[in-house]
Amino acid sequence: MKANRPKRDVHPDLARERLKCNFNIEEVTNIIDGGKDKTLERKKIEDIALNNGACLDEIPDECLSIKERYENAIRKSCIYSNIVRNEMLEITGMENFESPVLRRTADAFFKDISPFMLHLGMFVPTLIGQSTPEQMAEWLPKALDMKIIGAYAQTELGHGTFIRGLETTATYDPDKEEFVLHSPTITSYKWWAGGLGKTANHCVVMAQLYTQGECHGTHLFIVQIRDLDTHMPLPGIKVGEIGPRMGFSSADNGFLGFNSFRIPRQNMLMKHAKVEKDGCYVKSAKHGKLTYGTMVFIRVTLVSEMSFNLSKAATIAIRYSAVRRQTELRPNEPEPQILDYPTQQHKLFICIATAHAFQLTSKWLWDTFQAVMADVRKGNVDALPELHALSSCLKAVSTSDALSHIEQCRFACGGHGYMLSSNLPFIYSFVAATRTYEGDYTVLLLQTARFLVKAWEQAESGNNVTPTVAYLNRTANTKRVVWDNTHEGIIQSFQAIAAGKIGQCVRSIRDRIKSGMDYEDAWLMTTVQLVAAAEAHCRAVLVNTYWNEMIRLTKSSSANVKTVMHQLAVLYLMYWALEKTGDLLKYSSVSKQDLDDLQRRYEELLAALRPNAVSLVDAFDLRDEILHSSLGSYDGCVYERLMEEAQKSPLNAEPVNPSFHKYIKPLMQGKL
Ligand SMILES: CCCCCCCC/C=C\CCCCCCCCC/C=C/C(=O)SCCNC(=O)CCNC(=O)[C@H](O)C(C)(C)COP(=O)(O)OP(=O)(O)OC[C@H]1O[C@@H](n2cnc3c(N)ncnc32)[C@H](O)[C@@H]1OP(=O)(O)O
Ligand SMILES: Cc1cc2nc3c(=O)[nH]c(=O)nc-3n(C[C@H](O)[C@H](O)[C@H](O)COP(=O)(O)OP(=O)(O)OC[C@H]3O[C@@H](n4cnc5c(N)ncnc54)[C@H](O)[C@@H]3O)c2cc1C
Numbered sequence: 232m233k234a235n236r237p238k239r240d241v242h243p244d245l246a247r248e249r250l251k252c253n254f255n256i257e258e259v260t261n262i263i264d265g266g267k268d269k270t271l272e273r274k275k276i277e278d279i280a281l282n283n284g285a286c287l288d289e290i291p292d293e294c295l296s297i298k299e300r301y302e303n304a305i306r307k308s309c310i311y312s313n314i315v316r317n318e319m320l321e322i323t324g325m326e327n328f329e330s331p332v333l334r335r336t337a338d339a340f341f342k343d344i345s346p347f348m349l350h351l352g353m354f355v356p357t358l359i360g361q362s363t364p365e366q367m368a369e370w371l372p373k374a375l376d377m378k379i380i381g382a383y384a385q386t387e388l389g390h391g392t393f394i395r396g397l398e399t400t401a402t403y404d405p406d407k408e409e410f411v412l413h414s415p416t417i418t419s420y421k422w423w424a425g426g427l428g429k430t431a432n433h434c435v436v437m438a439q440l441y442t443q444g445e446c447h448g449t450h451l452f453i454v455q456i457r458d459l460d461t462h463m464p465l466p467g468i469k470v471g472e473i474g475p476r477m478g479f480s481s482a483d484n485g486f487l488g489f490n491s492f493r494i495p496r497q498n499m500l501m502k503h504a505k506v507e508k509d510g511c512y513v514k515s516a517k518h519g520k521l522t523y524g525t526m527v528f529i530r531v532t533l534v535s536e537m538s539f540n541l542s543k544a545a546t547i548a549i550r551y552s553a554v555r556r557q558t559e560l561r562p563n564e565p566e567p568q569i570l571d572y573p574t575q576q577h578k579l580f581i582c583i584a585t586a587h588a589f590q591l592t593s594k595w596l597w598d599t600f601q602a603v604m605a606d607v608r609k610g611n612v613d614a615l616p617e618l619h620a621l622s623s624c625l626k627a628v629s630t631s632d633a634l635s636h637i638e639q640c641r642f643a644c645g646g647h648g649y650m651l652s653s654n655l656p657f658i659y660s661f662v663a664a665t666r667t668y669e670g671d672y673t674v675l676l677l678q679t680a681r682f683l684v685k686a687w688e689q690a691e692s693g694n695n696v697t698p699t700v701a702y703l704n705r706t707a708n709t710k711r712v713v714w715d716n717t718h719e720g721i722i723q724s725f726q727a728i729a730a731g732k733i734g735q736c737v738r739s740i741r742d743r744i745k746s747g748m749d750y751e752d753a754w755l756m757t758t759v760q761l762v763a764a765a766e767a768h769c770r771a772v773l774v775n776t777y778w779n780e781m782i783r784l785t786k787s788s789s790a791n792v793k794t795v796m797h798q799l800a801v802l803y804l805m806y807w808a809l810e811k812t813g814d815l816l817k818y819s820s821v822s823k824q825d826l827d828d829l830q831r832r833y834e835e836l837l838a839a840l841r842p843n844a845v846s847l848v849d850a851f852d853l854r855d856e857i858l859h860s861s862l863g864s865y866d867g868c869v870y871e872r873l874m875e876e877a878q879k880s881p882l883n884a885e886p887v888n889p890s891f892h893k894y895i896k897p898l899m900q901g902k903l
Contacts, residue, residue, distance in 0.1 A: 251842040252846035252849075265594060360524040470486065550863050552570035555645075578640070627670070640655060653860050684761075
């Protein structure tokens, strides 16, 4: 079903905004995409997918029942995956199937989420990262060709965070050369896996491996759960959907239990460890956590995912703010556009800057990930702890920041931002889940903190540390950094804050141990500080990486593009410096006067960015089909779209609802 929307003239306020633009929008788009060729490729893929016309629904998704919504999502997923399979992969290449462009294009089809998302997002990456070449040859072509559809079933009802505590067992039976999968308790039921409830016929299962009477910890298994013809659950499998949730409404997150369910020996994913026919366990992994590889991969991809979601929210809120007028400043003057209010600019310009910061950092993180994985393939796992620490904190902070900025975008749109047709509530609830899944915020920052405490101890004793914590060699033994209001000065202050906080954690742990606590309790008592230290480290990484990448990528840009990209990065540094004034006062020589100057310069920068605001979000180049927003469309015809969407409410299908005659009228007549 495709709805034909009327083509409208661009709202005069938005048209005027676009005339004020003083930089080349396409150049900025190219920087965000990673180059001119990448922009062209993206546009080509978007044209293929979106010109097929499957994206718009006659009845908005949110007006459908749970069942209808799921069925509509499956219908569109099949159309979409056919386009991916037959047309898009030819352009991106098979090896880039998870390309962010596919992800971005998918949003035009699914306001919420596709039930196939986890198949492409986690099942396929797990096959690639955890299979032997023979297993890959067996499973991967079927998965990419949608001959099998998979989910990633790791979390259980009783445990998500503590993977070592998972209860599902996979016990090897050498006589039949099979594993027996079993769910011994209610808490051992797999819970949450996207696409598992109704869609998947296969899944990757994480279970405790038992062979020759010994437990070897958690390993991954590929399990067929439904008949490929009838789609009925196989005997020994109990599978279903977990029920309505805050978002992810059409992803059929599922539960799964095993009753002594048998799978062939070859279904254990054996890249890093294997069980021989006789039941002998052989570990080849050079690092104990390589089976957690899919999670690291997704944490890395989530940083660019956050940039994308934030750029959508910022585009909606800024276009709306250019059209919305509210409150006379002086009597008889026209009401200003709400974008003219500095308080509105304060809420919104940081969203543009943050989308850039995350996008540039995510590309750098992706390159780091690829380099570390290339080393791992050669047997060198030395850089894995640093990658784990880095991907953990960047996942935690990017998802958390994106969530709070998206909420600000909703606030910035007043009442209309609360409408589902604005799309802000969908974006918000999608991003809210990212702060929890793939490792909860606090839990991941504590992982980074473990690495930081070790790094601090190394730096303290004069040893060189790894690149992302190299600032500790400079600052570990310094008390306070001298404040300097240049960008270098602000970046160094963030590093000093991080070093100061990590050092304070180490001292707290040591003091607690001295006063009689064991290490575990001393660590536990210090975790509030440790989370703050890991967050501070992440901010230091973000400001440094964003700045360096911005300079690198704008080297050959035109003067005005350099200026505007520079302004955004400075805004990002200033915003966070002002957010962290308490820390600056503690760990640098900043004075009250310096902070007052910083505040004034920040306000001047908001004003300087104001004329380019709409063009900066235009540079994200998000087609209306991807935005799905009554408030954020390119033409800015906000009020017409809100009215149009209101007409679609099922409550407007009849002038009088039957409940009037059934309940209200009898109530009015005293007959109820
Ligand atoms: C038609 C189709 C349309 C769709 C098209 C779209 C195309 C798709 C493309 C792209 C999609 C992109 C978007 C993707 C969206 C995905 C949606 C995902 C939905 C959600 C999925 C999930 O949530 S899956 C489950 C995830 N679960 C977790 O993350 C659990 C969190 N817990 C942990 O990670 C660990 O248990 C924890 C780290 C907390 C501790 O582990 P533990 O085993 O207890 O280890 P511990 O003893 O504490 O530590 C020992 C040692 O090991 C180090 N370590 C731990 N983890 C790692 C690691 N991963 N790597 C390296 N090292 C690690 C740890 O730090 C310790 O080190 P030392 O301090 O001892 O040195
Ligand atoms: C929308 C969505 C989709 C998902 N999709 C999948 C999927 O496809 N496959 C899959 O396997 N899983 C999936 N999950 C599960 C997800 O990975 C887990 O929910 C997540 O890892 C958090 O684990 P938990 O729910 O056990 O939280 P808990 O660990 O119980 O956390 C609860 C609270 O306890 C705190 N806490 C826990 N441990 C510690 C600690 N050691 N120190 C300090 N505080 C701690 C946390 O900070 C949090 O505040 C999904 C979840 C959601 C919400």
